[in-house]
Amino acid sequence: MAHNPYADLPDERFWRRAVAGVPPFALDPRPAAPFPIAPTDRVATAGSCFAQRVAQALRDAGYHYYITEAAPPGLAPEEAEARQYGTYSARYGNLYTPRQFVQLFDRAYGAFVPALQAWPREDGRFVDPFRPTIEPAGFADPEAVAASRAAHLARVRALFESLDVFVLTLGQTEGWRHREDGAALPLAPGVAGGIYDPDAYMLVNAGAAEATADLRGFLDRLRGVNPAARVIVTVSPVPMIATGIARHVLVSNTYTKAVLRVAAEEAIAGDAQAVYFPSYEIVTGGQNAARYYAEDQRSVTPAGIRHVMRCFLAAFTPGGAAPPEAVTGAEFARTRGVVCDEEEIERSLA
Structure with missing residues (x-):
């Protein structure tokens, strides 16, 4: 009989053996x-900008990276990338x-039709408020926005109905919403389209209960149309670029990641078809002494990826089995561009 409940635990349970050692x-x-x-599984991704790094790695590792909205035939690769195909x-x-x-799920299935349909830009073009950077040239009119949507x-x-594995990356708790119906936006109005009006829009910083309920609600919806879907939840290690809360951005970032980490843990508890993967812990852990961040202390380096x-x-x-040799090799020295809508905040202030 063990002398205490820790006596026979594996090394991974102990900080000295699994981290410091x-x-x-x-x-x-x-x-x-x-x-x-499996190599044939249709693996899909969504989330914050860090999710794009995961997608690139899955492609390079030979997984079936699943895309249902591909670029139109004949579109040049550079233009396809700029338009986020x-x-x-x-x-x-x-x-x-x-x-x-x-x-996104409710809009896709007609359960939520936001009052907000199109944002004007200063150049007279229009953008989709829910994906304002997917068309660099914008749309000619609101009707074109609606057709594309x-x-x-x-x-x-x-x-959602045909994926096998969904890698879901959570990035923030702060977000702007349309006061009329609570529609959640990726960017504040006025950053990449639209006009900021505090009477029409509000900043919301979700707590753990709301974030957990939302994540669990999404998983329930996904399983409603795809019962076999397997889900991998991660939290992005990329810090927020700005906070709308009246406090230091470091404090806001610590809060937002803590809440998302709690939500990820609680939302998938007891779910045999969902698992949390600790990309956040690998990159941000103190054992790295910030080695996995570039000079801006925000961008994750190729070594971290x-x-x-x-x-x-x-x-x-x-x-x-061990990962393929190529995954740890020089292919990550070729860093593809990552689309991060948040960066529009700083560009809008330049």
């Missing part, structure tokens, strides 16, 4: 994955908050 690059807090990802599995742009996930939401429905994906692929590769 290993080199930073060898830290491996991967979960005991409840399911593998392939950035995510569908052209929904950045989904930062759990509320955006819920409302309808086609897009059809592809979102197809995605490699570390995250080594652990990810080792966790979800069938049989727990």
